[in-house]
Amino acid sequence: MELLRFTTAGSVDDGKSTLIGRLLYDSKSIFEDQIEAIEKAGRNQGKSEIDLALLTDGLRAEREQGITIDVAYRYFATPKRKFIIADTPGHIQYTRNMVTGASTANLAIILIDARNGVIEQTLRHAYIASLLQIPHIVVCINKMDLVDYDEAVYEKIKKQFESFAPKLEVRDIKFIPISALKGDNVVEPSENMPWYRGTTLMYLLENIYIKGDYNHTDARFPVQYVIRPQSEEFHDYRGYAGRIDGGIFKVGDKIKVLPSGLESKIKSIDTLNEKLDFAFAPQSVSITVEDDIDISRGDMIVKPNNLPVQSQDITAMISWFNERPLQVRGKYILRHTTNEVKCIIQEVKFKMDINSMNKNTEDKEIKMNDIGKIKIKTAKPLFFDAYRKNRNTGSFILIDDITNETVGAGMIVTDKA
Amino acid sequence: MNNYHLNHLRELEAESIFVFREVAAQFDNPVILFSGGKDSIVMFHLARKAFYPAKVPIPLLHIDTGHNFEETIKFRDNLVEKYGVKLYVGSVQKTIDEGKVREETGYNASRNVLQTTTLLDSIEEHKFDAAMGGGRRDEEKARAKERFFSHRDEFGQWDPKNQRPELWNLFNGKKRMGEHFRVFPLSNWTELDVWQYIYMEDIEIPNLYFTHKREVFERDGVLLATAPFMTLKPNEKTEILDVRCRTIGDITNTGLTRSKADNLKDIIDEIAAERTTERGQRLDDKRSETAMEDRKKEGYF
Numbered sequence A: 001m002e003l004l005r006f007t008t009a010g011s012v013d014d015g016k017s018t019l020i021g022r023l024l025y026d027s028k029s030i031f032e033d034q035i036e037a038i039e040k041a042g043r044n045q046g047k048s049e050i051d052l053a054l055l056t057d058g059l060r061a062e063r064e065q066g067i068t069i070d071v072a073y074r075y076f077a078t079p080k081r082k083f084i085i086a087d088t089p090g091h092i093q094y095t096r097n098m099v100t101g102a103s104t105a106n107l108a109i110i111l112i113d114a115r116n117g118v119i120e121q122t123l124r125h126a127y128i129a130s131l132l133q134i135p136h137i138v139v140c141i142n143k144m145d146l147v148d149y150d151e152a153v154y155e156k157i158k159k160q161f162e163s164f165a166p167k168l169e170v171r172d173i174k175f176i177p178i179s180a181l182k183g184d185n186v187v188e189p190s191e192n193m194p195w196y197r198g199t200t201l202m203y204l205l206e207n208i209y210i211k212g213d214y215n216h217t218d219a220r221f222p223v224q225y226v227i228r229p230q231s232e233e234f235h236d237y238r239g240y241a242g243r244i245d246g247g248i249f250k251v252g253d254k255i256k257v258l259p260s261g262l263e264s265k266i267k268s269i270d271t272l273n274e275k276l277d278f279a280f281a282p283q284s285v286s287i288t289v290e291d292d293i294d295i296s297r298g299d300m301i302v303k304p305n306n307l308p309v310q311s312q313d314i315t316a317m318i319s320w321f322n323e324r325p326l327q328v329r330g331k332y333i334l335r336h337t338t339n340e341v342k343c344i345i346q347e348v349k350f351k352m353d354i355n356s357m358n359k360n361t362e363d364k365e366i367k368m369n370d371i372g373k374i375k376i377k378t379a380k381p382l383f384f385d386a387y388r389k390n391r392n393t394g395s396f397i398l399i400d401d402i403t404n405e406t407v408g409a410g411m412i413v414t415d416k417a
Numbered sequence B: 001m002n003n004y005h006l007n008h009l010r011e012l013e014a015e016s017i018f019v020f021r022e023v024a025a026q027f028d029n030p031v032i033l034f035s036g037g038k039d040s041i042v043m044f045h046l047a048r049k050a051f052y053p054a055k056v057p058i059p060l061l062h063i064d065t066g067h068n069f070e071e072t073i074k075f076r077d078n079l080v081e082k083y084g085v086k087l088y089v090g091s092v093q094k095t096i097d098e099g100k101v102r103e104e105t106g107y108n109a110s111r112n113v114l115q116t117t118t119l120l121d122s123i124e125e126h127k128f129d130a131a132m133g134g135g136r137r138d139e140e141k142a143r144a145k146e147r148f149f150s151h152r153d154e155f156g157q158w159d160p161k162n163q164r165p166e167l168w169n170l171f172n173g174k175k176r177m178g179e180h181f182r183v184f185p186l187s188n189w190t191e192l193d194v195w196q197y198i199y200m201e202d203i204e205i206p207n208l209y210f211t212h213k214r215e216v217f218e219r220d221g222v223l224l225a226t227a228p229f230m231t232l233k234p235n236e237k238t239e240i241l242d243v244r245c246r247t248i249g250d251i252t253n254t255g256l257t258r259s260k261a262d263n264l265k266d267i268i269d270e271i272a273a274e275r276t277t278e279r280g281q282r283l284d285d286k287r288s289e290t291a292m293e294d295r296k297k298e299g300y301f
């Protein structure tokens, strides 16, 4: 069974909660006591029939305000796949939550209310999905029951969306007309839309090809922790533990360690269960090397013929999360793979106007929920790839060194990609 | 490319191992909260994987309500001995004796809420800066928004509205003096994943999870085990049934399931067909719809 992580985006009332409730309900992932609990909650709010949306609303504050305010994770499984949903709200002020949910997703569902068509927020959602390089996007045109299941409405919205799709960097976009409330094309094919020849949403979620979503080309192994048992049996053992961020490592492979540049060969790849001949992203393993060289957390093991960029100068798209705007000349802590360095913001190149997708070079103040392009200088070199090439070695977060809060998320841009 | 793909359990495993190593690297004095239940047993198994061939460098902390199934304590002590890991015990009885909390009275008296004080005291006493718990996001709504690395203020409180964004696999464990983190390596696991993993890895678990005959009684639709410190209501009758535990916790609020499952495969089939969540069988969560959220804010597990 495979794991698929997806995120859902839509404006308030587009039917996101209803859709998730429907997926959970129709895939029988809702337990009876949860149904009992939401029936009770619904009665307290004076509602009569069971409201699928209540299943996905988490905390008390939200229930009181009737809105989702943070990222919440949901789980369901079918015989084919296990799914993790990052449920994020569609409010303008909550870009940060969408970015957070999108960062680990293989797929994004973007909801559009068939009566409203593509609106500003749709563009925003699509832009974020593209910025975060979510490999697959499914545009669900919802509430088709309210537009008489009319093919023309669907086609018009699809065209609207496609007209700005060239501005996005998305490899795979699909469209599905649905009614989350009535269930059309969610799990069961719709009898009301015989003109639609595509698959249901569930079929797509279960079958979309995701084996290619990890980078298995560029070998990258950030060292996370050094294992030294110092026991009799493993007297001189030194294992470099970490999670493979890209590519494939085989026993006997020539490797290079950054930043030292020293080379060696892989002696063994160890796990509790067995010794492996090879390991690949995203496995967590422990690697030993032939030569006695100094390697520590923050170093990166790569192959001599395929090196990441090594530099103290980084250009990146940044998504800002904090009330206090990004400070040009400000110092932050930058966390990238297993590395942590001090850095200074050198320049804001532009602020992205997400609604028009224009680059604003006049007003360059990056405030909470803004996205922009910046230049950073780090106190020591980092080893990275373009985010487009590798979502793990191309991403970083910025941390405020006084409050310790995570204030921004960066996606590295390089000349090559 | 087909060879280079993990199934869902191996992917979850890789993620959890990553979290363990991140904790060992980012914190000075982490601890694993060990209840003796299956989630904490799986957590410990993952810890062994994370640090193999070294011993698990993180000690265990058991918050002992004093109301245990005997089997749990035996299992705990065996595990500690077998793997040479250090164990701390925080005693709820001691917290009560010291007058820091007052014992609930009445039929539904439970020490579950009291555990929070003992837990926070133990964290403070031993200066733990990260407490790793087996909480899973699928257990309960309030947990669904919990982070892997969850920041707690100096009073041990959780502020669900002011959580740090968590992106990719970049975990921010920075904190001020006196603050600590709760870390949940099993965040993305479901109950079924845990059972499938126990089966796949052949992990030893207490016999309580398998069918056995036990004296039980029914209260609010939940089957509870009889014990010296449990008082029966006049209309409650005990009977001996074939039952097993779906979770193992404090005896006073651990609901038992009627079952004849005596092996993991049968348990997995049972869970897959189940129609109630495991927390639904815990009396403490039936108290109010936001019971868990309220307790978590205070510093509960």
Ligand SMILES: Nc1nc2c(ncn2[C@@H]2O[C@H](COP(=O)(O)OP(=O)(O)O)[C@@H](O)[C@H]2O)c(=O)[nH]1
Pocket: A010, A011, A012, A013, A014, A015, A016, A017, A018, A019, A053, A142, A143, A144, A145, A146, A178, A179, A180, A181, A182
């Ligand atoms: N007619 C119709 N109503 C829908 C559909 N999907 C959602 N709704 C209704 O739209 C309203 C908002 O839905 P909700 O799921 O709460 O939206 P959210 O804010 O995106 O989570 C609710 O009253 C739903 O019942 C649909 O497909 N058809």
